[in-house]
Amino acid sequence: MPRALVVFAVLLSTWLLWSGVYEPLTIGLGVASCAFVAWFTTRLEPGPQPKTDMGFWFRLLLYVPWLLKEIVIANLQVARVICSPSMPISPQMLRVPCGPKTPLGQTLYANSITLTPGTITLDLRDDTVLVHALSKGSSQGEMDRRCRHVEGQS
Amino acid sequence: MIVLDIISWVLLVSGGLFCIIGGIGIIRLPDFYTRTHGASITDTLGAGLMLAGLGVQTLPHFMDGDWLILVKLMAIAAFLLITSPTSGHALVKAAYARGVRWNQGDVPLLNKKKEGEE
Numbered sequence: 001m002p003r004a005l006v007v008f009a010v011l012l013s014t015w016l017l018w019s020g021v022y023e024p025l026t027i028g029l030g031v032a033s034c035a036f037v038a039w040f041t042t043r044l045e046p047g048p049q050p051k052t053d054m055g056f057w058f059r060l061l062l063y064v065p066w067l068l069k070e071i072v073i074a075n076l077q078v079a080r081v082i083c084s085p086s087m088p089i090s091p092q093m094l095r096v097p098c099g100p101k102t103p104l105g106q107t108l109y110a111n112s113i114t115l116t117p118g119t120i121t122l123d124l125r126d127d128t129v130l131v132h133a134l135s136k137g138s139s140q141g142e143m144d145r146r147c148r149h150v151e152g153q154s
Numbered sequence: 155m156i157v158l159d160i161i162s163w164v165l166l167v168s169g170g171l172f173c174i175i176g177g178i179g180i181i182r183l184p185d186f187y188t189r190t191h192g193a194s195i196t197d198t199l200g201a202g203l204m205l206a207g208l209g210v211q212t213l214p215h216f217m218d219g220d221w222l223i224l225v226k227l228m229a230i231a232a233f234l235l236i237t238s239p240t241s242g243h244a245l246v247k248a249a250y251a252r253g254v255r256w257n258q259g260d261v262p263l264l265n266k267k268k269e270g271e272e
Binding site for chain 1 (some may be wrong): 171175178179182184185189190191192194195196198199222226233235236238239240242243246247250
């Protein structure tokens, strides 16, 4: 129950901070919806809490701009393929070894693959990710290396 | 500020263009798995450019000290970066678990053990 109270407090302060409208109706709606969500979370299991240190968040902060750059490049490639009349795709399923070993690192890696257009993660099992790719040549090596770095390996 | 308006409009229109390209991709691509790649264009560059365009529109307010709108837009972008791959992965994983075929036949299984079981 204390956890639900913390959730309620955080949600309500976020609501008040962001809404900027302080009328009885708005605040009432905020209290009601925050209370509902707080009650809802008591029905969910907390799940494992990954251990992170400041270094992880710092490395993640450096990783995001690189990922955004990769996303833009992949977007342009896929957009060009879609718009070309012949649509030169060669879809394939790839089994890619997953370098990151911690759940957090693997989540980061798999989500990065999915977020990049042209590649999507289907499954992750036994340190291997099953990736569906729109065409050849979308290499995950650099992304794998960077995710391992964010995770704290090497 | 005419310059800001021009930048903003270029971003908004190109974002809309990428949303349309993503939609064309969903129609043109041959099977379920490849279509998700079209959808991810709309989710990333389409939505991202539009949010950037809206962000440029808020810059004059930002100068006046009203930074709340820009923070909200950035929060939307951050949430999109988390929710879009989550839903995309949930979709293909569900299809994969149900054995949806791709245009080259059956989907390969990730580990050999499962092949033996079935």
